[in-house]
Amino acid sequence: MKMVQAIIRAERMPDLKAHLRSIGVGGMTVYSVSGWSKKRELHLQWRGQPVSYDLVPKTKFEIVIPDEQLDSVIRTITQHARTGSSGDHGDGIIFVSTIEHAINIATLEKDEKGII
Amino acid sequence: MPIDSGDTSWMLICTGLVMLMTPALGFFEAGLIRSKNSLSIIMQTFSGLAILSVLWFVIGFTLVYAPSYGGIIGRLDWAFFNEVPFKTSLGYAPTIPGVTFGTYQMMFAVITPLLITGAFAERLKWSSFLIFIIAWSLIVYYPLAHWVWGKGWLAKLGVFDFAGGIVIHTSAGMGSLAAALVLGRRRDFGPDIMVPHNIPLAVLGAALLWIGWFGFNAGSALASGSLAANTLLVSHIASATSACVWILLSWKRSKKASTTAVINGAVAGLAGVTPAAGYITAQSSFFLGIVLGLVSYYAILLLKEHWKIDDALDVSSVHGITGIVGSLAIGLVATTFVNPNGPTGLFYGNPMQLAIQAVGIAVAAILGFVGTIVIMKLISRTIGLRVEEHEEDIGLDITQHAERAYVE
Numbered sequence: 001m002k003m004v005q006a007i008i009r010a011e012r013m014p015d016l017k018a019h020l021r022s023i024g025v026g027g028m029t030v031y032s033v034s035g036w037s038k039k040r041e042l043h044l045q046w047r048g049q050p051v052s053y054d055l056v057p058k059t060k061f062e063i064v065i066p067d068e069q070l071d072s073v074i075r076t077i078t079q080h081a082r083t084g085s086s087g088d089h090g091d092g093i094i095f096v097s098t099i100e101h102a103i104n105i106a107t108l109e110k111d112e113k114g115i116i
Numbered sequence: 117m118p119i120d121s122g123d124t125s126w127m128l129i130c131t132g133l134v135m136l137m138t139p140a141l142g143f144f145e146a147g148l149i150r151s152k153n154s155l156s157i158i159m160q161t162f163s164g165l166a167i168l169s170v171l172w173f174v175i176g177f178t179l180v181y182a183p184s185y186g187g188i189i190g191r192l193d194w195a196f197f198n199e200v201p202f203k204t205s206l207g208y209a210p211t212i213p214g215v216t217f218g219t220y221q222m223m224f225a226v227i228t229p230l231l232i233t234g235a236f237a238e239r240l241k242w243s244s245f246l247i248f249i250i251a252w253s254l255i256v257y258y259p260l261a262h263w264v265w266g267k268g269w270l271a272k273l274g275v276f277d278f279a280g281g282i283v284i285h286t287s288a289g290m291g292s293l294a295a296a297l298v299l300g301r302r303r304d305f306g307p308d309i310m311v312p313h314n315i316p317l318a319v320l321g322a323a324l325l326w327i328g329w330f331g332f333n334a335g336s337a338l339a340s341g342s343l344a345a346n347t348l349l350v351s352h353i354a355s356a357t358s359a360c361v362w363i364l365l366s367w368k369r370s371k372k373a374s375t376t377a378v379i380n381g382a383v384a385g386l387a388g389v390t391p392a393a394g395y396i397t398a399q400s401s402f403f404l405g406i407v408l409g410l411v412s413y414y415a416i417l418l419l420k421e422h423w424k425i426d427d428a429l430d431v432s433s434v435h436g437i438t439g440i441v442g443s444l445a446i447g448l449v450a451t452t453f454v455n456p457n458g459p460t461g462l463f464y465g466n467p468m469q470l471a472i473q474a475v476g477i478a479v480a481a482i483l484g485f486v487g488t489i490v491i492m493k494l495i496s497r498t499i500g501l502r503v504e505e506h507e508e509d510i511g512l513d514i515t516q517h518a519e520r521a522y523v524e
Contacts (some may be wrong), residue, residue, distance in 0.1 A: 011509035014308060044520040057520075083506075 001099040003064045008081040008092040010059040015078040023072050026116040031060045040090050063113050120211035126340035127212045127513040133331025134223035138165045144321025145234050145429055152511025153238045154521045160233045161498045168226040176225050179258040181265045187269035190262050209338035219387035228257050234429030235292035238302050239502050242516040244495050256487040275476030276459045277299050279336035281443040282476045283390020287484035289436015294425050301426035303508050322379035329386045333393040347393045354405035358385025361409025384412035388438030395450035404445050408438045440477050447473040468490040
């Protein structure tokens, strides 16, 4: 099993969520987060004065999937979280890690049976 | 007639109550849409309060209420409130200062175009909004208000509209329908985007609208006293009855009584009773409230669910359809027992009033609908109406105003 964590643009989430569901991802946890990286800033205003913030609001999500789903999941995320066809700074990042166990609390099913 | 201190006190309070309705409308609407657009609609209503107040001061009041050019539009005598007296009254309201009448009516001129913000919510450019409300005031509201309330040709025909069911709710309601049609649906139109992000804020807005409406309707008596007292009761009963209908209908449909339904029902009742509030008995209002609750609820199902017209906050149903029903109700249940200066309806022996009301409603509906289409098409061909798709995804708060409603 793999856990895929991704930090993406918040406005891409509705579209991406629908596509992940359509390729058979069984569940998802979503967070609203904010963070900084490299030179990206959020340019807003305060009473008509321009202000820049280094913490930019983002959406982070986690999904746990069987190993064989990893390629299609990565492909779906990179395709639908991207700005245009070539991408842009701020489109986000994906982390993949290995999961040892999963236990469904209600059914007590374990590992891959527990996450579908 | 001399200035009456009791009447003046009441009308100054009513002016404040109606002023409060515009920011209240903003809270009501903001709570019912997604958080990423919530500031944009608060900005539209609050800035509209400022912009349309200035427009009314400069040109609006004189176009609506100054002596008429042939019943079509007012002369320019009172531009910038010049020669509007504060030590004496105007003929419209003989016991209160002229400026109090002008300021009270200013609050109506402010909120009317801003009702349409509910229809074009979450997708209209700020710059287009600004041009729209000014053009709509000049082309739709000022002429129509003059025709009905400024001794214009509809008033001469015998059309009655106590506090604005024809002038305000029919015109803005049909304008909202037109705006939704010209603008098109929001991206991904469907249940996923109809997420009320802060229901307590919407309830606060509805509560402030409800109390503000006492000033709106009972204040339209333009004096304190028995007519204002009856009008307040009539307004409250229609609102409460319509809200009860919405509680039952939402309970029946989704098996749970709904908070967002009860506040919509209350507003629908208030909008619908507005034209008739000063002409009918509280007993008639009880039945009118039931009808208003039913027609507004089912109009939304027809327009939004069946025809998929994206009037985001259902202004065409909650204000437009109810405004039409309430204005027709004058032709049925108005009685001079309530208001000796008002009309008599069918049930009290005057069938003609119903036809006269229908003419007034038709004129307001056509002017509101066609006027809105013309204005929006002109804006569309010049600076454009909608934000870019990616801006709509990010939200209007950041893309139009560089501000956020909430920071985690």
